[in-house]
Amino acid sequence: MEPDGDQDTDDLPLRANANQIRVRHYVLDLTVQLHNKVIAGSIALFLEPVVEATDGAGVGLRQTDMARSPCEGYMDSSEALVSGESTVNESASMSNCGTRAGPIPETSPLSVGTSLGSTSDDGDFTLVLDCCDLDILQVEELDVTSVPSMSNLLEEVRDHHPRDRSAAMLQRLVSMPSAHWRRQHQLFSECSGAPGTPEAGPVEFHTDRWSLRVKKRGITSPVDFPRGLRVSYETRPAGRSIRWTQDQDKRVCVYTAGSPINNRALFPCQEPPVAMSTWQARVRAPGECVVLMSGENVALPIKDGETGLLIWDYYVTMPMPASTFTLAVGCWRRAIAEPHTASWSAGEAPVSEYSGVPANTDAEPRAGSQTGPMSRPGSSTSGVPTGRSSSPSETGPESGRHTGTCHSAAVDDGVCCSHSDYPCRFNERSAWTQRVVPHRVFAPACLLQKARLGVLALLPQCLAAAHAVLGVHPFPRLDVLIVPEGFSSLGMASPHIIFLSQSVLDVAGAGPASGVADRSVLGSRLCHELAHSWFGLAIGARDWTEEWISEGFATYLEDVIWAKAQQLLPVEMKEQAQLKALLRWRRLSDELQHSQEELQILRPNMEKTGEVSDCGASLVKHALNPDKTFMQVHYLKGYFLLTFLASEVGECQLIHFFRQFVMKYHGQLILSQDFLQMLLDTFPDMLKRGLTLTAIYADWMDRPGIPKWLCERSSVWSQARQAKEVKAEVVKWTLPDQGRKGRGRKRRRGEPKVNYRELTSDRLVLLLELLLEEEVLSSSTLRSLNTTYHLHTQDAEVRHRWCELVVKHGHSQAYQDVQHFLVHDQAMGVYLYGELMVQEKADQQALARRCLSLVQEEMDQSARRVVEEMIL
Secondary structure (H helix, E strand, O other): OOOOOOOOOOOEEEOOOOOOEEEEEEEEEEEEEOOOOEEEEEEEEEEEEOEEEEOOOOOEEEEOHHHOOHHHOOOOOHHHHHHOOOOOOOOOOHHHOOOOOOOOOOOOOEEOOOOOOOEOOOOOEEEEEEOOOEEEEEEEEEOHHHOHHHHHHHHHOOOOOHHHHHHHHHHHHHOOOHHHHHHHHHHHHHHHOOOEOHHHOOOEEEEOOOEEEEEOOOOOOHHHOOOEEEEEEEEOOOOOOEEEEEOOOOOEEEEEOOOOOOOOOOOOEOOOOOOOEEEEEEEEEOOOOEEEEOOOOOOOOEEOOOOOOEEEEEEEEEEEOHHHOOEEEEOOEEEOOOOOOOOOOOOOHHHHOOEOOOOOOOOOOOOOOOOOOOOOOOOOOOOOOOOOOOOOOOOOOOOOOOOOOOOOOOOOOOOOOOOOOOOOHHHOHHHHOOOOOOEEEEEOHHHHHHHHHHHHHHHHHHHHHHHHHHOOOOOOOEEEEEOOOOOOOOEEEEOOEEEEOHHHOOOOOOOHHHOHHHHHHHHHHHHHHHHOOOEOOOEEEOOOOOOHHHHHHHHHHHHHHHHHHHOOOHHHHHHHHHHHHHHHHHHHHHHHHOOOHHHOOOOOOHHHOOOOOOOOOEEEOOOOOHHHHOOOHHHHHHHHHHHHHHHHHOHHHHHHHHHHHHHHHOOEEEOHHHHHHHHHHHOOHHHHOOOOHHHHHHHHHOOOOOOHHHHHHHHHHHOOHHHHHHHHHHHHHHHHHHHHHHHOOOOOOOOOOOOOOOOOHHHHHHHHHHHHOOOOOOHHHHHHHHHHHOHHHOOHHHHHHHHHHHHHOOOHHHHHHHHHHHHHOOOOOHHHHHHHHHOOOHHHHHHHHHHHHHHOOOOOHHHHHHHHHHHO
């Protein structure tokens, strides 16, 4: 795939012409080749042209049949679409046009690009797919008329011209109502293996730097374009969508790492958020591997008689953006609640069991019991895990002392979804009372104990707390995987699966006896990623510039959910929230001082937010800028915007509003204005105080810097009780060094022993940040600080600040702590390299280079690029 002449910029093009034709369903059939770091196979695409309709004002609306709400009923549109006529009701609401933008908090802003033509020079229509770092071997049109199971559909279209029968059959297939999803997926699977149709003429294709372009000579419109294609391809070892690396046990693994280019180097796809689709995947992997994916079902592997590999089948019935597809293949082990290490072979109960679900339970939450949609004769695949409540042993925040919070999980009997037709959990009454969804935790063998004592112990409490705050879990199950050291963030949420960095695990592997409050980094991170199930996944941003819709909401809600999981009293919740706000204020202030102004804006496209070119192509601005990956403006500024709104309407009222908003918009894409306008409509008194949509945009979203309200409120947080107590501790640590300035370094005999207050993790972080502002701290003070608080054994947030202190004051006795952090906490250590270099001390610069040499092969590519620019 050769460059196509594009200039090198930090913007990522989205080339797919999703406003002209949409992929409705993908079927992947892949083989993971660990020995040569290649994933090979094919992907079948089932397409539907986008038809033109108008709203009541005559404005053009582009929709596919998927835009219909289940409340509108099923309408067979095959004949009309084959003939090119629109079947969309002219008064259809645009709110029915999509689901989600995806879980990539690291993706960068989307901006309107130039219209990239979808017609070739000879007038033929061209399907454009986002694609890079792939070797495309063949593209074929599928002959679905030869599939025996499609015979019923073939009979229905006998009166069509032979040329149109395949299109009519596939139109009926993609238009099946969700009640028949099992049958539909079975037919998709069988059609994906149909022979090609060489007699219909060859399918031509070519690749450029960022796309795969497919056409058939003589086909001039998307309506006449083939509805079923199969692309055979191979990934490349250096492909940027997947990471080939070693896990902590030094065993080869591969996973999708949330790359800025999303999944286009894993399979050719349509990347724009509006290009929602369902999918099913069959993955073959070596017998020692476990394959985890963002699918609804628990895959029970079967042995491939031809290759000896294990086959894992997954699927989703909820339309999702291609960016949400997630894969992890490695020698993962499952953490189980018993105090012994699991030993299993593929197919045994420990792989498939869920916490709180009896062994070997493969019941579906919906009617019917049959093998999964990609099952074949003689195979056995599991279905969607049962929608059952947690076991009595899974105590959550509802048990124990009364918290006095205002969250409730009342059932709404009047749910009428506005999204596209799919089997929605919000319409399942059992889902409303399911506080804890079935869940599993996986890790390399060497981290299994920490994963069990940390993640597995906390997860039920966090799941129950999230349900108490936000209501129905949008997804029926959850896997959590501790990913390799080179993972570039603390966590990443995808449908049905969360990746966690090992940095969130307790250093000493502290168990439940240590108390929930001692694991704030792990608990907060779990709650943050769980919050993405509602904001970021079930509800997504229609324009990727508005990352705050995902990250700002998750940051705000992590505090609410974590406080609920800890069963804090109201006064404790308030004090913890004030301390968190102060720490985030300090972080945001520092970041805004050292970043470009254009990267500080929550709505950089302003009034053009959500616009794309006519064919659907656009640019993701700054997506390839590695510095953007490590910025937290959208997390922090978005969090403070919600904190401001809570101060206006009340915290409990805002959480209740979140639940109302989720009920209305789950399964859809939104813009900021959708949230803010509904908020203003719900709380009309805000308008009386001058809080209009325009005012909120001006103060918070359309300009860089810090809003006036935030500057004023920060002084309140800095004077809160816990902050004052920490400042008092700072005085205790700095007085000795200040005294030595006047009397030399000799300690005076008879000085009274100082009693230091015990500090929680967050208060320790604030203590160290305040000490970082001191010009001088002696080695003896630093040694005493480490001895008193055992800083090198604290959580990653504390150890990060400790390493900064060590570097600033040249405390060489603790350089081993810095090296350990840079090697084992790569998700947090990027800018610590810069601090080592800026001091211009030979020993520190040598330490930075040594650490880079130890981890450069396993580092995330963006992180490595940033570090190399600092050091080389």
